[in-house]
Amino acid sequence: MTTADTAAAPRARGPLALARRAVLYAVLALAALAILVPFLWMVSASLKRNNDVFTIPIQWIPQDFQWGNFTEIWTRVPLDTYLGNTVFLSLVITFLQVLTGSFAAYGFAKVRFRGRDTLFMLYIATIAVPWQAYMIPQYIMMQKAELTDTFLSLILIQAFGAFGVFLMRQYYLTIPDELCEAARVDGLSEYGIWARIMLPLSKPALASLALLTFVNTWNDYMGPFIYLTSNDLWTIQLGLRSFVGQYDADYAMMMTGSVLSVLPIMIIFLLGQRHFIQGIASSGMKG
Amino acid sequence: MKRRKMLAAVGLAMAVALPLAACGSGGDEAESGPVELTVAVWSLASTPEFQTLFDAFHQANPDITIKPVDILAADYPTKVTTMLAGGDTTDVITMKTLADYVRFAGRGQLKDVSSLATSADAGKLAGLDQYKQDGDKYYALPYRQDFWVLYYNKKMFDAAGQPYPTNLTWDQYVELAKKLTSGTGEKKVYGAYQHTWRSIVQAISAAQTGGDQLSGDYKFLADQYRTALALQEAGATLDFGTAVTQKTGYASMFESGKTAMLPMGTWYIAKILSEKKKGSTDADWAIAPLPQRTGASGITTFGAPTAFAVNKKAKHAAAAEKFVQFAASAAGAKAIAGIGVVPAYSSDEIRQQYFALPGMPTDDLSKKAFTPDKINPEMPVSDKTAKVDTILNEEHQLIMTKQKSIDDAIKEMETRVKNEVN
Amino acid sequence: MADLLTATPATASAAPPPxxxxxxxxxxxxxxxWSFILPNFLGFAVLTLVPVLAAFALSFMExxxxxxxxxxxxxxxxxxxxxxxxxxxxxxxxYYALGHVPLTMLAALGLALLLNRKIAGVGFFRAAAFFPYITSMVAVAIVWNMLFNPEFGPVNQFLQFLGVDSPPGWTTSTTWAMPAVILTSVWRDMGYxxxxxxxxxxxxxxxQYEAAKVDGASTWQRFRAVTLPGLRPVTFLVLVLLTVQSFKVFDLIVVMTDGGPGRATLVLSQQxxxxxxxxxxxGYASAISFVLFxxxxxxxxxxxxINNRRERR
Known part of the structure; x- marks a missing residue:
């Protein structure tokens, strides 16, 4: 079950290997189906009338398909505006987080100086404080700076998180110090090492950081809810929750919107995951 | 050690400086010319009463335009708390619950509007008393007053050959529900649907027995819990655990004909009227008074008002007061009654207008249900309300999921309220 | 706060001081x-560190x-x-953390090993594993609650099939609500x-694998000798992130049980x-967060x- 199997697989081509492969696919397909059940419910709910969403027992296939939900949602809420805002925020925050995170991570992983680890612990420690605890002081600061109800407030709060620094530092630790030493001997500056050696070598890590940051920003609800008041600044998650009223909710519309909001993430994921193919990092390291 | 002290001092200084620095501008009383008034509301798109009120107000005051601040209903208090903490200058704040109102008023975040509350018109405002603070001060005026009635599906009663629910006691209600229950699996229809909120048991028994939900003595709840459990054990209502975990909507239960009776607040009238108009339900509905305790005279139910308040840091305080007064006046009541919302301002004229709405049932029973003899508050208001509410809700779940007996849970409520609420 | 941190073994890092x-x-x-760290640190210090310190100060105030x-x-x-x-x-x-951290860790590592190979359609399977994380929380709560339904839920039907007489009440039972929540959250987070x-x-x-193979190491030995040590920094990262996430759990519980029944799944963030x-x-809420922290x-x-000691060995 280790990665070494991968390297061996193409060579062994007997009936046994074929059978093993068939079993593997069967297991994977079954697991995938089991994992996707709630998603299937989401799709099914998005094609129902609101009153038919919560039937007991669950009705998996809608009685009559409400394909109209997928056109109606665009007129019920300004979904295109929400989508645009979410794409903008997710891209900017992801870009800044990856850039400043990987940059700072180099300082934490490959430069030795006094107080480095203390500072690092400070970073990790703040991740442990729940947002509910400091949400109001943070908001008051933002209000003082007159930044509430702007994209900038959200970008500033989320782009400089400790998460990216922590993640990148851990991956840089796996890259041997000898590589940096060799580069230093060759006369490369520290910034040059970061740009020319570390960045290319850490592609899988950068991909995973970008992916996870993007997804987290895309799905964030509380941050945009507190900081973005004007309707034309709303993100898709706020748009989805706007179908919840004081006493009731339009779950069919919510699920329609959720299905639509998952699609872009799926594309990003399928593009990003290609960087997780065994061998890229190692072949780079031979040089 | 020195450094630690310094850090503590810095943190402290910041914490102290934050709220002070958040002070915004006060309201300007003498204003003329066009004004843009900001009003914080929840889920504007799915709560048509707000836009209706805004339009009516703008028509009466053409120089004041209203800009709604749309906040999601589910987390409305969180956002308003945060905004006000930051010194936000939104002019009018809608008070979604009385508990929120008490908190905002207690912190001094709302403007005193006592003068409006003592005017002649205000005498007709149902639920106004509940906003009284510190003896004789008011910081908000109600514009809406909902109370609980029994919705029923006429077709299902006719099919089962049962008479419509006039003058029911709770025992009769349970028996009736059993008779109206039929089918199994996907075809199952229930005689009654009791939603999962604690009010359906606790506020009803408090209102009808005169018990006080803040008192710390909860024996008055026992009868109503026996009723609720009897209904559940007979299979005449959807079981509580399933309703909670599957997020069952009372509206879809009633509108899809899954239940014959539904005790619910009057806010549901506007919703069902609009669903019928859209054609998304064919439920043939009417309302009846809430069932009563055996031997009780008159109809006692419970209700909760909704109000507008003026932010103390409002940019346009004078215009804001004008709006709050308008919403609570006959003119405001007329506007929202026109879309099926029950206004706090009550008069015969408004009632007549209300029953003239297209699609509204006009039988005598429905009219009787609309004029109960007594509407008690859903929950008494004090600074302890939020805490007691949490405790009562937690024990409610334990009784309804049968994790605890009624008596044990009531004892637990009493001890917890004594220990945890000062 | 800085003293608090330096007084710990944190100073004993992988890199000895010059x-x-x-x-x-x-x-x-x-x-x-510092020049590397500063761009991120500036934003971090002003926007996160300062409010966090303010919150700590507030825990001594009303x-x-x-x-x-x-x-x-x-x-x-x-x-x-x-x-x-x-x-x-x-x-x-x-309780939640003790269940959630090890189970998610094992599930995530297992999935990663299973899907770290060049086979056709691996992208689809990886996406499938990641899907729970991006599926709407409401959908997750509804479906899992349905699966766990004491009467007609498939989980209990299966248990009855296996001969369990009185299967648990899951989310409607004070004893079983937490295990149900843990299982759901493991399922949700493993792809992440x-x-x-x-x-x-x-x-x-x-x-390294090839060298181990030449030495005649078995699959398991290669896993022990090459994969695990190579993954150590990442394992540490996952462990810390998971611990933090478990202790801060909020959304899933709010949607799935809202702390109930009673207080059976009430967690600190909710409190x-x-x-x-x-x-x-x-002030009091800040004091609770201080304890959590x-x-x-x-x-x-x-x-x-532990991580540093292993690394130096």
Missing amino acids: RARDRRRARRNTLIG WDSYNPPEWVGLDNFERLLNDESTKIALRNTA YMVLFLAGLQAIPVE IYRRGIVEGEF LLVLVFTLVQFW
Whole structure:
């Protein structure tokens, strides 16, 4: 079950290997189906009338398909505006987080100086404080700076998180110090090492950081809810929750919107995951 | 050690400086010319009463335009708390619950509007008393007053050959529900649907027995819990655990004909009227008074008002007061009654207008249900309300999921309220 | 706070401090190090660190979010010791973390190993594993609650098929609600951490596996000797992130059980939210977060220390 199997697989081509492969696919397909059940419910709910969403027992296939939900949602809420805002925020925050995170991570992983680890612990420690605890002081600061109800407030709060620094530092630790030493001997500056050696070598890590940051920003609800008041600044998650009223909710519309909001993430994921193919990092390291 | 002290001092200084620095501008009383008034509301798109009120107000005051601040209903208090903490200058704040109102008023975040509350018109405002603070001060005026009635599906009663629910006691209600229950699996229809909120048991028994939900003595709840459990054990209502975990909507239960009776607040009238108009339900509905305790005279139910308040840091305080007064006046009541919302301002004229709405049932029973003899508050208001509410809700779940007996849970409520609420 | 941290084994890091013999080089390194860290640190310090420190200061005060706070010393902490709901929330949070952390870790690592191969359609399977994380939380709660339904849920039907007489009531039972929540959250989070492990596996040079193979190491031996040590920094990352995430769990519980039935799944973040936002006692809520923070800090430091000792070996 280790990665070494991968390297061996193409060579062994007997009936046994074929059978093993068939079993593997069967297991994977079954697991995938089991994992996707709630998603299937989401799709099914998005094609129902609101009153038919919560039937007991669950009705998996809608009685009559409400394909109209997928056109109606665009007129019920300004979904295109929400989508645009979410794409903008997710891209900017992801870009800044990856850039400043990987940059700072180099300082934490490959430069030795006094107080480095203390500072690092400070970073990790703040991740442990729940947002509910400091949400109001943070908001008051933002209000003082007159930044509430702007994209900038959200970008500033989320782009400089400790998460990216922590993640990148851990991956840089796996890259041997000898590589940096060799580069230093060759006369490369520290910034040059970061740009020319570390960045290319850490592609899988950068991909995973970008992916996870993007997804987290895309799905964030509380941050945009507190900081973005004007309707034309709303993100898709706020748009989805706007179908919840004081006493009731339009779950069919919510699920329609959720299905639509998952699609872009799926594309990003399928593009990003290609960087997780065994061998890229190692072949780079031979040089 | 020195450094630690310094850090503590810095943190402290910041914490102290934050709220002070958040002070915004006060309201300007003498204003003329066009004004843009900001009003914080929840889920504007799915709560048509707000836009209706805004339009009516703008028509009466053409120089004041209203800009709604749309906040999601589910987390409305969180956002308003945060905004006000930051010194936000939104002019009018809608008070979604009385508990929120008490908190905002207690912190001094709302403007005193006592003068409006003592005017002649205000005498007709149902639920106004509940906003009284510190003896004789008011910081908000109600514009809406909902109370609980029994919705029923006429077709299902006719099919089962049962008479419509006039003058029911709770025992009769349970028996009736059993008779109206039929089918199994996907075809199952229930005689009654009791939603999962604690009010359906606790506020009803408090209102009808005169018990006080803040008192710390909860024996008055026992009868109503026996009723609720009897209904559940007979299979005449959807079981509580399933309703909670599957997020069952009372509206879809009633509108899809899954239940014959539904005790619910009057806010549901506007919703069902609009669903019928859209054609998304064919439920043939009417309302009846809430069932009563055996031997009780008159109809006692419970209700909760909704109000507008003026932010103390409002940019346009004078215009804001004008709006709050308008919403609570006959003119405001007329506007929202026109879309099926029950206004706090009550008069015969408004009632007549209300029953003239297209699609509204006009039988005598429905009219009787609309004029109960007594509407008690859903929950008494004090600074302890939020805490007691949490405790009562937690024990409610334990009784309804049968994790605890009624008596044990009531004892637990009493001890917890004594220990945890000062 | 800085003292608190330096007093710990955190200083004993993988990289020994530079010797004093070259002071100028040390100073230069400090400058270079800070120049890397500064762009991120500035944003972090102003927007996260300052509010966090303010929250800590507030834990010694009484504050209603609006009027000036009042110093009350250790009152909030004293109250915390007598607040039964907070104690229950603390216990539940620990219970949740103890289940969620190891199970998610194993599931994520297993998935990553399974899907770290060049087979057709691997992208689809990886996406499938990641899907629970991006599926709407409401959908997750509804479907899992349905699966766990005591009467007609498939889980209990299966248990009855296996011969279990009285299968658990899951989310409607005070005893079984937490296991149900843990299982759901493991299912939801495993794809997220799989992504981290997948990226970590890429950093292990193929040559090491080949060398081990030449030496005649079995699959299991290769896993022990090559994969696990190669993944150590990533494992540490996942462990810390998972611990933090477990202790801060909020959304899933709110949607799935809202702390119920009764207080069976009430967790600390919910308690902080209720005492703070709902009941308006922000000083006390800050004190609870302070306790939560200390708990996580202890866990993290222990992990940091173990990790560093292993790395030096």
